Amino acid sequence: MGRSPCCEKAHTNKGAWTKEEDQRLISYIRLHGEGCWRSLPKSAGLLRCGKSCRLRWINYLRPDLKRGNFTDEEDELIIKLHSLLGNKWSLIAGRLPGRTDNEIKNYWNTHIKRKLMSRGLDPQTHRPFNATYQPPAPPNDATLRHQSSEIKLTTDSFEDAKCSSGTTEETQPDQHPQKGQLLNLDLAIGPPSQTETRQAWSGNSAESKLERRVAYEFLPVAPSAAAAPEAVCLCCQIGLQRCSSCSNSCNTGLYRYC
Template identity: 70%
Template sequence: MGRSPCCEKAHTNKGAWTKEEDDRLIAHIRVHGEGCWRSLPKAAGLLRCGKSCRLRWINYLRPDLKRGNFTEEEDELIIKLHSLLGNKWSLIAGRLPGRTDNEIKNYWNTHIRRKLLSRGVDPSTHRPINEQHSLADITISFVKEEEKIVGFEEEKREKEERCPDLNLDLCISPPYQQENTESVQRGTSLFFPTDFLGLKTGMLDYRSMEMK
Protein backbone atom coordinates (compact mmCIF):
# COMPACT_ATOMS: atom_id res chain seq x y z
CA MET A 1 0.00 0.00 0.00
CA GLY A 2 1.23 3.48 -0.85
CA ARG A 3 1.41 6.41 1.49
CA SER A 4 -1.96 7.96 2.25
CA PRO A 5 -2.51 11.55 1.12
CA CYS A 6 -1.90 14.28 3.67
CA CYS A 7 -5.50 15.46 3.43
CA GLU A 8 -8.67 15.12 1.42
CA LYS A 9 -7.81 16.83 -1.86
CA ALA A 10 -11.26 16.51 -3.39
CA HIS A 11 -12.51 19.64 -1.62
CA THR A 12 -9.36 21.77 -1.57
CA ASN A 13 -8.56 24.94 -3.45
CA LYS A 14 -5.88 24.84 -6.11
CA GLY A 15 -3.94 27.52 -7.90
CA ALA A 16 -2.62 30.84 -6.62
CA TRP A 17 -3.04 31.80 -3.00
CA THR A 18 -5.18 34.81 -2.17
CA LYS A 19 -4.21 37.53 0.32
CA GLU A 20 -6.99 36.37 2.65
CA GLU A 21 -5.57 32.82 2.69
CA ASP A 22 -2.09 34.15 3.36
CA ASP A 23 -3.34 36.23 6.28
CA ARG A 24 -5.17 33.26 7.80
CA LEU A 25 -2.12 31.04 7.55
CA ILE A 26 0.18 33.70 9.05
CA ALA A 27 -2.23 34.42 11.91
CA HIS A 28 -2.62 30.73 12.78
CA ILE A 29 1.09 30.00 12.82
CA ARG A 30 1.84 33.11 14.91
CA VAL A 31 -0.55 31.84 17.61
CA HIS A 32 -0.12 28.05 17.43
CA GLY A 33 3.18 27.54 15.64
CA GLU A 34 3.71 25.34 12.64
CA GLY A 35 2.61 22.10 14.34
CA CYS A 36 1.29 19.25 12.20
CA TRP A 37 0.84 20.29 8.61
CA ARG A 38 -1.75 17.55 8.05
CA SER A 39 -4.21 19.04 10.55
CA LEU A 40 -3.20 22.70 10.16
CA PRO A 41 -5.46 23.61 7.18
CA LYS A 42 -8.64 22.59 8.95
CA ALA A 43 -7.59 24.31 12.17
CA ALA A 44 -6.75 27.50 10.28
CA GLY A 45 -10.01 27.41 8.29
CA LEU A 46 -8.27 26.88 4.96
CA LEU A 47 -9.45 24.70 2.11
CA ARG A 48 -5.89 23.84 1.22
CA CYS A 49 -3.71 20.73 1.29
CA GLY A 50 -1.28 20.45 4.17
CA LYS A 51 1.65 20.24 1.77
CA SER A 52 0.49 23.39 0.01
CA CYS A 53 0.33 25.24 3.35
CA ARG A 54 3.83 24.11 4.29
CA LEU A 55 5.39 25.18 0.98
CA ARG A 56 3.53 28.51 1.04
CA TRP A 57 4.83 29.27 4.51
CA ILE A 58 8.41 28.11 4.02
CA ASN A 59 8.96 29.63 0.59
CA TYR A 60 6.93 32.85 0.78
CA LEU A 61 5.42 33.81 4.15
CA ARG A 62 7.84 33.09 6.98
CA PRO A 63 9.23 36.32 8.38
CA ASP A 64 12.96 35.45 8.19
CA LEU A 65 12.94 35.07 4.39
CA LYS A 66 15.38 37.22 2.48
CA ARG A 67 14.01 39.19 -0.41
CA GLY A 68 15.90 40.39 -3.42
CA ASN A 69 18.96 39.22 -5.32
CA PHE A 70 21.71 37.02 -3.96
CA THR A 71 24.84 38.79 -2.84
CA GLU A 72 28.35 38.00 -4.06
CA GLU A 73 29.15 36.48 -0.66
CA GLU A 74 26.12 34.19 -0.94
CA ASP A 75 27.23 33.12 -4.43
CA GLU A 76 30.67 32.10 -3.22
CA LEU A 77 29.21 30.29 -0.21
CA ILE A 78 26.81 28.33 -2.43
CA ILE A 79 29.69 27.35 -4.73
CA LYS A 80 31.79 26.18 -1.78
CA LEU A 81 28.92 24.23 -0.21
CA HIS A 82 27.99 22.64 -3.53
CA SER A 83 31.57 21.40 -4.00
CA LEU A 84 31.26 19.65 -0.61
CA LEU A 85 27.60 18.54 -0.56
CA GLY A 86 26.61 18.27 -4.21
CA ASN A 87 22.93 18.77 -5.05
CA LYS A 88 21.73 18.50 -1.44
CA TRP A 89 19.85 21.78 -1.59
CA SER A 90 18.13 21.48 1.79
CA LEU A 91 21.50 21.13 3.54
CA ILE A 92 22.89 24.07 1.60
CA ALA A 93 19.83 26.17 2.47
CA GLY A 94 20.34 25.37 6.14
CA ARG A 95 23.64 27.29 5.97
CA LEU A 96 22.15 30.30 4.21
CA PRO A 97 19.68 31.93 6.63
CA GLY A 98 16.63 33.32 4.89
CA ARG A 99 17.06 31.31 1.69
CA THR A 100 15.01 28.26 0.70
CA ASP A 101 16.25 25.09 -0.90
CA ASN A 102 14.03 25.57 -3.96
CA GLU A 103 15.22 29.16 -4.35
CA ILE A 104 18.89 28.12 -4.17
CA LYS A 105 18.39 25.27 -6.65
CA ASN A 106 16.75 27.58 -9.19
CA TYR A 107 19.45 30.20 -8.68
CA TRP A 108 22.17 27.58 -9.20
CA ASN A 109 20.71 26.37 -12.49
CA THR A 110 20.04 29.84 -13.90
CA HIS A 111 23.04 31.87 -12.69
CA ILE A 112 25.84 30.09 -10.84
CA ARG A 113 26.37 27.35 -13.44
CA ARG A 114 26.96 30.00 -16.09
CA LYS A 115 29.31 31.87 -13.79
CA LEU A 116 31.46 28.78 -13.23
CA LEU A 117 31.55 27.94 -16.93
CA SER A 118 32.69 31.48 -17.71
CA ARG A 119 35.58 30.90 -15.26
CA GLY A 120 36.53 27.68 -17.06
CA VAL A 121 35.30 25.49 -14.17
CA ASP A 122 33.11 22.41 -14.53
CA PRO A 123 29.97 22.97 -12.35
CA SER A 124 29.68 19.25 -11.61
CA THR A 125 33.26 18.51 -10.51
CA HIS A 126 34.44 22.04 -9.64
CA ARG A 127 37.69 21.35 -11.52
CA PRO A 128 39.22 23.33 -14.39
CA ILE A 129 37.82 22.16 -17.71
CA ASN A 130 41.28 22.29 -19.40
CA GLU A 131 42.72 20.04 -16.70
CA GLN A 132 40.04 17.42 -17.36
CA HIS A 133 40.83 17.48 -21.08
CA SER A 134 44.53 16.91 -20.39
CA LEU A 135 43.74 13.97 -18.08
CA ALA A 136 41.61 12.44 -20.84
CA ASP A 137 44.53 12.71 -23.28
CA ILE A 138 46.85 10.98 -20.81
CA THR A 139 44.37 8.15 -20.40
CA ILE A 140 44.25 7.63 -24.17
CA SER A 141 48.05 7.49 -24.34
CA PHE A 142 48.06 4.80 -21.64
CA VAL A 143 45.66 2.72 -23.72
CA LYS A 144 47.93 3.03 -26.76
CA GLU A 145 50.99 1.92 -24.77
CA GLU A 146 49.07 -1.06 -23.44
CA GLU A 147 48.10 -2.05 -26.98
CA LYS A 148 51.78 -1.92 -28.00
CA ILE A 149 52.76 -4.23 -25.14
CA VAL A 150 50.02 -6.71 -26.01
CA GLY A 151 51.12 -6.70 -29.67
CA PHE A 152 54.74 -7.33 -28.69
CA GLU A 153 53.75 -10.29 -26.50
CA GLU A 154 51.70 -11.82 -29.32
CA GLU A 155 54.58 -11.41 -31.80
CA LYS A 156 56.99 -13.00 -29.33
CA ARG A 157 54.63 -15.95 -28.81
CA GLU A 158 54.35 -16.51 -32.57
CA LYS A 159 58.14 -16.58 -32.95
CA GLU A 160 58.43 -19.15 -30.15
CA GLU A 161 55.85 -21.35 -31.85
CA ARG A 162 57.73 -21.20 -35.19
CA CYS A 163 61.14 -21.83 -33.57
CA PRO A 164 60.77 -24.36 -30.76
CA ASP A 165 63.62 -24.75 -28.27
CA LEU A 166 66.30 -27.25 -29.31
CA ASN A 167 68.00 -29.61 -26.89
CA LEU A 168 71.68 -28.87 -27.41
CA ASP A 169 72.98 -31.22 -24.69
CA LEU A 170 75.66 -33.30 -26.44
CA CYS A 171 76.88 -36.73 -25.44
CA ILE A 172 80.42 -37.63 -26.53
CA SER A 173 81.35 -41.31 -26.76
CA PRO A 174 84.08 -43.31 -28.56
CA PRO A 175 83.33 -44.22 -32.14
CA TYR A 176 81.47 -47.46 -32.54
CA GLN A 177 83.51 -50.17 -34.22
CA GLN A 178 81.96 -53.48 -35.02
CA GLU A 179 85.21 -55.40 -35.33
CA ASN A 180 86.51 -54.22 -31.96
CA THR A 181 83.33 -55.48 -30.32
CA GLU A 182 83.80 -58.84 -31.97
CA SER A 183 87.41 -58.93 -30.80
CA VAL A 184 86.32 -58.44 -27.21
CA GLN A 185 83.80 -61.22 -27.54
CA ARG A 186 86.60 -63.52 -28.83
CA GLY A 187 88.84 -62.61 -25.93
CA THR A 188 91.39 -60.85 -28.12
CA SER A 189 93.13 -57.57 -27.63
CA LEU A 190 91.24 -54.23 -27.89
CA PHE A 191 93.28 -51.16 -28.69
CA PHE A 192 92.34 -47.52 -28.63
CA PRO A 193 94.28 -44.85 -30.54
CA THR A 194 97.06 -43.24 -28.55
CA ASP A 195 95.60 -39.76 -29.06
CA PHE A 196 91.91 -40.47 -28.35
CA LEU A 197 90.12 -37.23 -27.41
CA GLY A 198 93.48 -35.47 -27.13
CA LEU A 199 94.68 -37.76 -24.32
CA LYS A 200 97.99 -39.58 -24.57
CA THR A 201 96.69 -42.88 -23.35
CA GLY A 202 99.15 -45.26 -25.02
CA MET A 203 98.21 -48.69 -26.09
CA LEU A 204 95.89 -50.54 -23.77
CA ASP A 205 96.12 -54.31 -23.86
CA TYR A 206 93.02 -56.18 -22.81
CA ARG A 207 94.29 -59.67 -23.64
CA SER A 208 94.23 -60.69 -20.06
CA MET A 209 90.60 -59.57 -19.58
CA GLU A 210 88.11 -62.36 -19.10
CA MET A 211 84.57 -62.09 -20.26
CA LYS A 212 82.20 -62.51 -17.36
Protein backbone atom coordinates in the same frame (compact mmCIF):
# COMPACT_ATOMS: atom_id res chain seq x y z
CA MET B 1 -1.17 -1.14 -0.77
CA GLY B 2 -0.15 2.39 -1.53
CA ARG B 3 0.23 5.22 0.86
CA SER B 4 -2.84 7.27 1.46
CA PRO B 5 -2.76 10.71 -0.11
CA CYS B 6 -1.53 13.51 2.11
CA CYS B 7 -4.88 15.23 1.78
CA GLU B 8 -8.26 15.01 0.15
CA LYS B 9 -7.27 16.23 -3.28
CA ALA B 10 -10.80 16.76 -4.46
CA HIS B 11 -11.37 19.51 -1.93
CA THR B 12 -8.11 21.39 -2.03
CA ASN B 13 -7.03 24.43 -3.95
CA LYS B 14 -3.93 24.31 -6.07
CA GLY B 15 -1.81 26.88 -7.76
CA ALA B 16 -0.94 30.38 -6.68
CA TRP B 17 -1.88 31.50 -3.20
CA THR B 18 -4.24 34.42 -2.72
CA LYS B 19 -3.60 37.24 -0.25
CA GLU B 20 -6.48 36.01 1.85
CA GLU B 21 -5.02 32.52 2.07
CA ASP B 22 -1.65 33.97 3.01
CA GLN B 23 -3.25 36.03 5.72
CA ARG B 24 -5.13 33.09 7.12
CA LEU B 25 -1.98 31.02 7.24
CA ILE B 26 0.08 33.78 8.85
CA SER B 27 -2.58 34.47 11.44
CA TYR B 28 -2.94 30.81 12.30
CA ILE B 29 0.79 30.22 12.68
CA ARG B 30 1.18 33.37 14.76
CA LEU B 31 -1.44 32.02 17.12
CA HIS B 32 -0.53 28.36 17.19
CA GLY B 33 3.02 28.13 15.92
CA GLU B 34 4.43 25.90 13.21
CA GLY B 35 3.82 22.20 12.99
CA CYS B 36 0.94 19.75 12.60
CA TRP B 37 0.84 20.62 8.94
CA ARG B 38 -1.63 17.89 8.15
CA SER B 39 -4.30 19.27 10.43
CA LEU B 40 -3.39 22.91 9.92
CA PRO B 41 -5.41 23.56 6.76
CA LYS B 42 -8.63 22.39 8.38
CA SER B 43 -7.95 24.26 11.61
CA ALA B 44 -6.99 27.42 9.75
CA GLY B 45 -9.92 27.19 7.38
CA LEU B 46 -7.77 26.72 4.33
CA LEU B 47 -8.66 24.55 1.37
CA ARG B 48 -5.05 23.54 0.92
CA CYS B 49 -3.02 20.46 1.49
CA GLY B 50 -0.75 20.52 4.53
CA LYS B 51 2.35 20.20 2.45
CA SER B 52 1.30 23.18 0.42
CA CYS B 53 0.82 25.24 3.60
CA ARG B 54 4.19 24.22 4.92
CA LEU B 55 5.88 25.11 1.65
CA ARG B 56 4.15 28.45 1.42
CA TRP B 57 5.15 29.35 4.96
CA ILE B 58 8.74 28.18 4.71
CA ASN B 59 9.49 29.58 1.29
CA TYR B 60 7.50 32.75 1.27
CA LEU B 61 5.72 33.87 4.42
CA ARG B 62 8.22 33.26 7.18
CA PRO B 63 9.11 36.61 8.75
CA ASP B 64 12.83 35.93 8.91
CA LEU B 65 13.23 35.49 5.18
CA LYS B 66 15.73 37.67 3.43
CA ARG B 67 14.22 38.77 0.15
CA GLY B 68 16.11 40.31 -2.69
CA ASN B 69 19.17 39.58 -4.75
CA PHE B 70 21.95 37.33 -3.63
CA THR B 71 25.19 39.09 -2.84
CA ASP B 72 28.51 38.09 -4.36
CA GLU B 73 29.53 36.70 -0.99
CA GLU B 74 26.42 34.53 -0.91
CA ASP B 75 27.16 33.39 -4.47
CA GLU B 76 30.64 32.26 -3.55
CA LEU B 77 29.43 30.63 -0.39
CA ILE B 78 26.80 28.67 -2.29
CA ILE B 79 29.41 27.54 -4.77
CA LYS B 80 31.75 26.41 -2.02
CA LEU B 81 29.02 24.61 -0.16
CA HIS B 82 27.74 22.98 -3.32
CA SER B 83 31.21 21.73 -4.16
CA LEU B 84 31.25 20.11 -0.76
CA LEU B 85 27.67 18.93 -0.40
CA GLY B 86 26.28 18.55 -3.89
CA ASN B 87 22.57 19.19 -4.32
CA LYS B 88 21.86 19.17 -0.61
CA TRP B 89 19.90 22.38 -0.80
CA SER B 90 18.49 22.26 2.68
CA LEU B 91 21.94 21.90 4.17
CA ILE B 92 23.25 24.72 2.04
CA ALA B 93 20.28 26.86 3.04
CA GLY B 94 21.07 26.13 6.67
CA ARG B 95 24.30 28.07 6.22
CA LEU B 96 22.65 31.05 4.57
CA PRO B 97 20.42 32.78 7.10
CA GLY B 98 17.19 34.02 5.59
CA ARG B 99 17.48 31.94 2.45
CA THR B 100 15.40 28.89 1.69
CA ASP B 101 16.41 25.68 0.02
CA ASN B 102 13.95 26.31 -2.79
CA GLU B 103 15.32 29.78 -3.36
CA ILE B 104 18.89 28.56 -3.44
CA LYS B 105 17.98 25.67 -5.70
CA ASN B 106 16.28 28.02 -8.14
CA TYR B 107 19.13 30.49 -7.94
CA TRP B 108 21.63 27.75 -8.58
CA ASN B 109 19.78 26.50 -11.63
CA THR B 110 19.22 29.94 -13.13
CA HIS B 111 22.36 31.90 -12.22
CA ILE B 112 25.21 30.04 -10.62
CA LYS B 113 25.27 27.16 -13.06
CA ARG B 114 25.75 29.67 -15.82
CA LYS B 115 28.31 31.60 -13.82
CA LEU B 116 30.39 28.47 -13.31
CA MET B 117 30.10 27.46 -16.93
CA SER B 118 31.28 30.90 -17.99
CA ARG B 119 34.33 30.26 -15.83
CA GLY B 120 34.84 27.01 -17.71
CA LEU B 121 33.80 24.90 -14.75
CA ASP B 122 31.43 21.99 -14.70
CA PRO B 123 28.65 22.98 -12.27
CA GLN B 124 28.31 19.44 -11.00
CA THR B 125 31.94 18.65 -10.39
CA HIS B 126 33.29 22.20 -9.99
CA ARG B 127 36.19 21.20 -12.18
CA PRO B 128 37.32 22.51 -15.55
CA PHE B 129 35.42 21.06 -18.48
CA ASN B 130 38.60 20.04 -20.25
CA ALA B 131 40.05 18.20 -17.28
CA THR B 132 40.38 14.45 -17.75
CA TYR B 133 38.22 13.64 -14.85
CA GLN B 134 35.50 11.16 -14.14
CA PRO B 135 32.88 13.03 -12.18
CA PRO B 136 31.93 11.37 -8.93
CA ALA B 137 28.35 10.43 -8.42
CA PRO B 138 26.30 12.89 -6.39
CA PRO B 139 26.44 12.18 -2.68
CA ASN B 140 24.87 8.81 -2.30
CA ASP B 141 25.44 6.33 0.45
CA ALA B 142 28.67 5.15 -1.05
CA THR B 143 30.19 8.59 -1.45
CA LEU B 144 28.97 9.60 1.94
CA ARG B 145 30.76 6.65 3.39
CA HIS B 146 33.82 7.73 1.49
CA GLN B 147 33.47 11.27 2.75
CA SER B 148 33.05 10.05 6.27
CA SER B 149 36.26 8.13 5.98
CA GLU B 150 37.82 11.31 4.69
CA ILE B 151 36.86 12.97 7.93
CA LYS B 152 38.69 10.27 9.72
CA LEU B 153 41.75 11.10 7.70
CA THR B 154 41.62 14.76 8.58
CA THR B 155 41.20 14.19 12.27
CA ASP B 156 41.54 11.20 14.45
CA SER B 157 39.04 12.59 16.91
CA PHE B 158 36.00 12.47 14.72
CA GLU B 159 35.26 8.84 14.68
CA ASP B 160 32.35 7.27 13.04
CA ALA B 161 32.73 3.59 13.31
CA LYS B 162 29.67 2.76 11.25
CA CYS B 163 30.82 4.78 8.31
CA SER B 164 34.50 4.18 8.40
CA SER B 165 34.03 0.47 8.40
CA GLY B 166 33.09 -1.04 5.13
CA THR B 167 34.65 1.70 3.07
CA THR B 168 35.90 -0.09 0.04
CA GLU B 169 36.24 2.72 -2.44
CA GLU B 170 39.78 3.49 -3.40
CA THR B 171 40.96 6.94 -2.46
CA GLN B 172 41.70 8.94 -5.56
CA PRO B 173 42.92 12.32 -4.53
CA ASP B 174 42.00 13.91 -7.83
CA GLN B 175 38.39 13.09 -7.34
CA HIS B 176 37.95 14.80 -4.03
CA PRO B 177 38.76 18.21 -2.70
CA GLN B 178 42.00 18.36 -0.83
CA LYS B 179 41.95 18.79 2.89
CA GLY B 180 43.39 22.27 2.55
CA GLN B 181 40.62 23.26 0.21
CA LEU B 182 37.98 22.03 2.56
CA LEU B 183 39.38 23.88 5.50
CA ASN B 184 39.89 26.97 3.44
CA LEU B 185 36.18 27.58 3.26
CA ASP B 186 34.92 30.93 4.32
CA LEU B 187 34.25 30.95 8.01
CA ALA B 188 31.82 33.82 8.01
CA ILE B 189 28.86 31.56 8.15
CA GLY B 190 26.18 31.76 10.73
CA PRO B 191 25.79 28.79 13.01
CA PRO B 192 22.84 26.59 12.30
CA SER B 193 19.68 27.43 14.09
CA GLN B 194 18.68 25.36 17.09
CA THR B 195 16.07 23.61 15.02
CA GLU B 196 18.52 22.83 12.27
CA THR B 197 21.03 21.63 14.78
CA ARG B 198 18.49 19.40 16.42
CA GLN B 199 17.26 18.00 13.16
CA ALA B 200 20.45 17.67 11.20
CA TRP B 201 22.93 16.81 13.89
CA SER B 202 21.02 14.14 15.62
CA GLY B 203 20.79 10.70 14.24
CA ASN B 204 23.21 8.73 12.22
CA SER B 205 21.81 9.23 8.75
CA ALA B 206 24.10 10.06 5.89
CA GLU B 207 22.58 13.54 5.89
CA SER B 208 23.38 14.07 9.52
CA LYS B 209 26.92 12.93 9.01
CA LEU B 210 27.34 15.29 6.13
CA GLU B 211 25.96 18.13 8.19
CA ARG B 212 28.34 17.33 11.00
CA ARG B 213 31.16 17.26 8.52
CA VAL B 214 30.34 20.71 7.24
CA ALA B 215 29.92 22.06 10.72
CA TYR B 216 33.20 20.52 11.67
CA GLU B 217 35.04 22.02 8.77
CA PHE B 218 33.51 25.42 9.32
CA LEU B 219 34.55 25.60 12.92
CA PRO B 220 36.81 28.56 13.65
CA VAL B 221 39.40 26.29 15.18
CA ALA B 222 39.77 23.31 12.95
CA PRO B 223 41.90 20.67 14.56
CA SER B 224 44.84 19.50 12.55
CA ALA B 225 45.66 15.87 12.17
CA ALA B 226 48.97 16.36 13.90
CA ALA B 227 47.93 18.41 16.89
CA ALA B 228 45.28 17.57 19.42
CA PRO B 229 42.01 19.26 18.51
CA GLU B 230 41.06 22.47 20.19
CA ALA B 231 38.28 21.98 22.66
CA VAL B 232 35.20 23.11 20.86
CA CYS B 233 31.93 21.37 21.45
CA LEU B 234 30.45 20.75 18.03
CA CYS B 235 26.88 20.51 19.10
CA CYS B 236 26.86 23.38 21.56
CA GLN B 237 29.51 25.46 19.78
CA ILE B 238 31.07 26.18 23.11
CA GLY B 239 34.80 26.49 23.24
CA LEU B 240 35.48 24.90 26.59
CA GLN B 241 37.75 22.17 27.73
CA ARG B 242 34.66 20.30 28.84
CA CYS B 243 31.15 21.18 27.97
CA SER B 244 28.87 20.04 30.73
CA SER B 245 25.74 21.18 28.97
CA CYS B 246 25.79 18.52 26.34
CA SER B 247 28.02 15.71 27.40
CA ASN B 248 25.21 13.83 29.05
CA SER B 249 22.29 14.59 26.83
CA CYS B 250 23.88 15.05 23.45
CA ASN B 251 23.22 12.10 21.18
CA THR B 252 25.24 13.34 18.25
CA GLY B 253 28.38 11.64 19.36
CA LEU B 254 30.18 14.95 19.02
CA TYR B 255 30.68 15.49 22.71
CA ARG B 256 33.99 13.79 22.39
CA TYR B 257 35.29 17.25 21.66
CA CYS B 258 34.12 18.58 24.98
